[in-house]
Amino acid sequence: MARAVKKAQADKPAKTPKPRAKAQSAQVPAAELDRLIHDRVRLGILSALAADANLSFSELKKVLKVTDGNLSVHARKLEDAGYVECRKRFEGRTPRTEYALTPKGRKALQQYVSHMEAIISHVKGG
Amino acid sequence: MTDDEPSTPTAEPTMLHERAADNLRYIRETMESTGRFTELSGLGYVLIGLSAVLAWLAAVRFAQEAWLSVWMFEFAVATAIGLWFTARKAVGAGVTLWDRSARKLLLAFSPPMAAGGLFTVVLYPTGDVALIQGIWLSLYGVSVITGGLFSVGIVPVMGLGFMAAGAVALLWPATTGWMMLLGFGGLHGLFGVLIWRRYGG
Numbered sequence: 001m002a003r004a005v006k007k008a009q010a011d012k013p014a015k016t017p018k019p020r021a022k023a024q025s026a027q028v029p030a031a032e033l034d035r036l037i038h039d040r041v042r043l044g045i046l047s048a049l050a051a052d053a054n055l056s057f058s059e060l061k062k063v064l065k066v067t068d069g070n071l072s073v074h075a076r077k078l079e080d081a082g083y084v085e086c087r088k089r090f091e092g093r094t095p096r097t098e099y100a101l102t103p104k105g106r107k108a109l110q111q112y113v114s115h116m117e118a119i120i121s122h123v124k125g126g
Numbered sequence: 127m128t129d130d131e132p133s134t135p136t137a138e139p140t141m142l143h144e145r146a147a148d149n150l151r152y153i154r155e156t157m158e159s160t161g162r163f164t165e166l167s168g169l170g171y172v173l174i175g176l177s178a179v180l181a182w183l184a185a186v187r188f189a190q191e192a193w194l195s196v197w198m199f200e201f202a203v204a205t206a207i208g209l210w211f212t213a214r215k216a217v218g219a220g221v222t223l224w225d226r227s228a229r230k231l232l233l234a235f236s237p238p239m240a241a242g243g244l245f246t247v248v249l250y251p252t253g254d255v256a257l258i259q260g261i262w263l264s265l266y267g268v269s270v271i272t273g274g275l276f277s278v279g280i281v282p283v284m285g286l287g288f289m290a291a292g293a294v295a296l297l298w299p300a301t302t303g304w305m306m307l308l309g310f311g312g313l314h315g316l317f318g319v320l321i322w323r324r325y326g327g
Contacts, residue, residue: 044152048157048160113150116149117146119142119146
């Protein structure tokens with residue numbers, strides 16, 4: 001039972017006791033938060049791009065300490081959702097893939113942060 | 127639900143609260159780590175320390191008149207060692223050496239070094255070796271601290287060590303020779319080993 005509750009929390013973190021004030025501003029559907037941002041690698045990609053406007057594939061890989069395949073898969077999901085945009089160009093003869101946060105992705109990250117803050121203040125506020 | 131789980135309703139928000147705090151911490155740490163240059167080579171620093179010991183021996187024991195030439199040669203050797211081993215580590219990690227974080231580090235590292243060069247040119251005719259070398263230690267410490275802000279956390283600590291050595295050398299000129307050995311030889315060697323163990327060679 002405890003394990004089931006824990007798993008449910010892990011799978012559906014947004015379906016929590018409804019956070020107050022700030023949570024109301026976080027209007028992103030719970031399922032979208034879960035799938036796209038709650039994953040660690042995808043959350044890391046958005047966070048890194050929020051700090052630095054453009055990061056190459058190798059720079060993101062270095063920051064997040066993930067494999068090429070793992071980063072590719074998660075970056076593609078964010079790209080498909082319109083949260084990041086990907087540009088490919090050449091530096092001399094070397095191909096370079098760069099990622100940047102889109103306005104939609106920035107807004108989603110801000111809402112996610114607001115959501116997390118609301119959960120914390122909800123618990124602290126009793 | 128079993129008897130041993132009566133607290134689940136209260137435990138749930140507590141766990142969620144902890145998860146939320148953990149997620150926010152992860153976001154902050156990721157944002158902070160973006161733009162950090164982590165390819166500094168511990169082994170490279172150890173070898174720079176060893177080359178500095180040799181330079182110190184040469185300058186103190188065998189070439190007192192040519193002390194500036196000896197240390198300028200050592201500066202070139204240390205730069206070459208540092209670049210070589212850093213590039214080697216970056217290639218090993220599958221990342222490019224000359225990325226944004228490396229540029230930031232170099233941009234932060236260079237101005238105090240340039241100031242040190244200027245002081246050397248101006249003060250060399252005075253023959254005040256202790257003053258010049260005290261300034262070298264201090265400004266190199268500043269360079270390492272400012273550049274180290276874009277690298278792993280242990281690097282600025284090494285910079286503080288150099289600034290301390292520089293302060294001792296400037297306040298007590300008789301100790302300058304030993305501070306040069308302790309700083310460029312000892313601190314590079316010590317922190318090289320620490321970086322090697324924590325972040326790789």
